[in-house]
Amino acid sequence: MTTDHGRVGRRxxxxxxxxxxxxVAVPAATPAMAASAAAERRTLLYREVTGGSVxxxxxxxxxxxxxxxxxxxxxxxxxxxxxxxDWDLEATRPVLSPDGGRLAVGGYRGGGFHLxxxxxxxxxxxxxxxxxxxxxxxxxxxxGSRLVFASERGxxxxxxxxxxxxxxxxDGGGAERLTGGAxxxxxxxxxxxxxxxxxxxxxxxxxxxxxxxxxxxxxxxGGGPAQVLRRVGEGRLLCPSVxxxxxxxxxxxxxxxxxxxxxxxxxxxxxxxxxxxxxxxxAAAPPCWLGDDRLLYVADGRLRLRTLGAPxxxxxxxxxxxMPVPRPRRRPRALSLEAVGPVRGIHLPALxxxxxxxAFVALNALWVLPVGGTPRKVLQxxxxxHVQMPAWAPDGRSxxxxxxxxxxxxxxxxxxxxxxxxPVTGPGRLYPAASPDGTRLAxxxxxxxxxxxxxxxxxxxxxxxxxxxxxxxxAPT
Numbered sequence: 001m002t003t004d005h006g007r008v009g010r011r012x013x014x015x016x017x018x019x020x021x022x023x024v025a026v027p028a029a030t031p032a033m034a035a036s037a038a039a040e041r042r043t044l045l046y047r048e049v050t051g052g053s054v055x056x057x058x059x060x061x062x063x064x065x066x067x068x069x070x071x072x073x074x075x076x077x078x079x080x081x082x083x084x085x086d087w088d089l090e091a092t093r094p095v096l097s098p099d100g101g102r103l104a105v106g107g108y109r110g111g112g113f114h115l116x117x118x119x120x121x122x123x124x125x126x127x128x129x130x131x132x133x134x135x136x137x138x139x140x141x142x143x144g145s146r147l148v149f150a151s152e153r154g155x156x157x158x159x160x161x162x163x164x165x166x167x168x169x170x171d172g173g174g175a176e177r178l179t180g181g182a183x184x185x186x187x188x189x190x191x192x193x194x195x196x197x198x199x200x201x202x203x204x205x206x207x208x209x210x211x212x213x214x215x216x217x218x219x220x221x222g223g224g225p226a227q228v229l230r231r232v233g234e235g236r237l238l239c240p241s242v243x244x245x246x247x248x249x250x251x252x253x254x255x256x257x258x259x260x261x262x263x264x265x266x267x268x269x270x271x272x273x274x275x276x277x278x279x280x281x282x283a284a285a286p287p288c289w290l291g292d293d294r295l296l297y298v299a300d301g302r303l304r305l306r307t308l309g310a311p312x313x314x315x316x317x318x319x320x321x322x323m324p325v326p327r328p329r330r331r332p333r334a335l336s337l338e339a340v341g342p343v344r345g346i347h348l349p350a351l352x353x354x355x356x357x358x359a360f361v362a363l364n365a366l367w368v369l370p371v372g373g374t375p376r377k378v379l380q381x382x383x384x385x386h387v388q389m390p391a392w393a394p395d396g397r398s399x400x401x402x403x404x405x406x407x408x409x410x411x412x413x414x415x416x417x418x419x420x421x422x423p424v425t426g427p428g429r430l431y432p433a434a435s436p437d438g439t440r441l442a443x444x445x446x447x448x449x450x451x452x453x454x455x456x457x458x459x460x461x462x463x464x465x466x467x468x469x470x471x472x473x474x475a476p477t
Contacts, residue, residue: 046081046321048301053093053285057100058244060290062120064094064103065303067321071105073120074303074319081321084122093137093285096120097144097170104128104138104147104170115149117170128172135166137187142194145170148178150186150199165199165219179219179226184210187239189286191246196220198229198240198248212236216250230273235264239286241295247272249287249295269297276308348389352396359390359399366390366401366414379414379421381405391432400424400432400441411443425453 052066056076063074065081069090072081085091090108097104100120107116107127114135115128129135133153140147148167154177155161164180165188178197179185188199201217202210213236217226230237235254242248248271255265267282268275276295283298290296293308307313347361358369366379366387381387381403388409389402398415408427415421424432425443429451433442441453448466453459 041324041326044323044325046323047319049283049298049303050301051283052298053283054288054296054298054303055094055096055103056288056290056296057096058098058290059100060296062096062100063296063303063317064096064120065319065321066091066094066285068323070321070323071103071122072319072321073122074317076317078318079320081319083321083323084120085118085125089116089125091116095139095286097140098142099144102144102170104140106136106138106149115147115168126172128168128170129175139189139197140170141190142192148188148190148197150188151175154180162204165197167221178221178223184213185217185219186213187286189240189242190221191218191242192244194221198242200237200240200250201226202236213238216240216248230270235266238284241286241289243289243292245292247289247292249276249289251282251284269295271295271308276306280304350390350392352392353394354396357396359392361388361390361401366399368399368416378416378419389431391434393434394436394438400434402430402432408446411441424455 046067049065049067052068054063054065056063060076063076064084065072065074067081069092070083070087071085071091071094072083074081088109091105092107092113094103094105096102102117102119104115104117106113112132112134114130115138116125117128118125128147129149131153133151133155135149135151135153138147138149146167147170148165150163151166152161152163153166153175154164162180162182163184163186165178165185166175167178168175179199182204184202184204185199186202188197190197196218198216198218200213201215202213204210214232215228216230216237218229219226229248230250232252232254235252238251238253240248240250250270252268252270253264253266254268267280269277269282269287277299280299281301285298287295287297290305295306295308297304297306303317303319305315305317343362345362349358349360351358356371358371360367360369364381364383364387365377367375367377369375378399379387379401382405385403385405387401387403391400393400393413397417398413400411400413402409402411406427409430410423410427411425411429411432413422413424424441428446430444430446435441439455441455442463443451443453445451449462450464451460452463
């Protein structure tokens with residue numbers, strides 16, 4: 001990716017992209033207006049893919065690349081790409097329908113991943129699934145009538161459930177469960193006859209995690225026992241793809257030192273269990289079959305086409321994608337460490353129980369402000385540490401707050417009368433809130449679990465777990 005000088009924020013990119021794809025009636029621009037607009041905008045050039053994917057029609061005439069969360073139509077022989085989605089959809093893992101006319105994607109819009117469809121030219125965007133659960137890894141049935149995907153739906157709206165396979169009509173409608181049990185299923189793809197589905201299966205482990213995905217299984221489309229197609233002894237399998245004749249390509253991440261959550265030392269594409277790549281930086285996305293002997297995929301930041309069984313038959317498809325974005329507007333100002341002025345960064349103000357004072361964090365210090373009075377600094381953090389997340393004790397005589405002064409962020413209590421400062425929790429605890437009687441503390445841990453702590457004994461229990469606690473399926477971590 002290249003650009004001119006300066007930096008641009010992610011929200012600026014979103015706004016610029018949305019503006020670029022929205023048709024509105026505007027007055028005719030004068031040359032002066034055009035020159036002014038051009039001076040306020042710049043263009044980002046993308047010639048490589050970072051963490052994206054690529055899909056193609058069966059005949060290779062339509063090629064869609066996911067680049068920086070945006071979908072682009074790329075000429076099959078390479079060249080100038082045409083943007084077909086905007087940033088606020090944040091489309092991932094696009095897959096073209098069997099007739100090449102429509103796309104299905106996972107889109108992060110509205111606070112979660114759901115399935116969307118659109119035409120191959122970017123028009124006709126339509127949401128297919130909704131709800132409080134994440135839906136990912138979509139694939140078309142061979143006749144183009146149904147979609148299969150992985151989802152944690154069906155469980156508690158907050159904690160979700162184990163990821164299983166679900167199907168739905170391509171035009172929307174009720175989702176139907178296909179698999180579910182003491183495992184996580186992800187990355188589904190249909191068998192060519194439409195009678196079964198292949199996916200990655202990760203077995204649950206006694207510690208509450210999973211083995212990462214050591215097996216590829218095949219499940220009848222109408223439900224029933226799964227057939228294990230392939231199993232590896234270490235690492236994890238990802239992103240299976242099935243050719244028209246039933247050849248299976250998948251990604252094998254290995255060298256994770258016994259833990260599937262650790263970064264992999266090696267990534268290899270397997271076809272029918274045999275390695276077909278070596279030393280390539282492979283994106284975690286399914287390869288796309290063009291016939292039975294060619295694979296289209298992302299490697300080393302490039303769109304790559306590999307012909308199997310033909311040594312040296314690998315070709316990259318070059319592209320240029322241009323994204324217009326606004327230039328950031330900045331006003332130069334002189335900075336002085338001695339100058340007195342208004343504080344611009346007040347963090348989490350908290351009203352005292354009697355409503356007479358406000359506690360807040362500013363300039364890496366804890367302050368108490370009597371309503372209508374002058375703020376008083378009650379604690380200053382060292383430059384190497386942070387103070388944050390103030391909360392009042394129910395009696396209003398002490399403040400709970402978080403700091404990383406002893407390592408990981410923990411909750412401490414500052415007694416306002418004496419200035420005595422004491423630990424309340426161990427490391428890795430955030431966002432304290434005391435019960436009305438002051439005997440219990442609600443807080444979060446660094447994994448997002450909501451905890452309840454007995455302040456007398458220190459005993460803790462989990463009240464609620466975060467949504468998608470195991471992370472997104474199908475992506476290496």
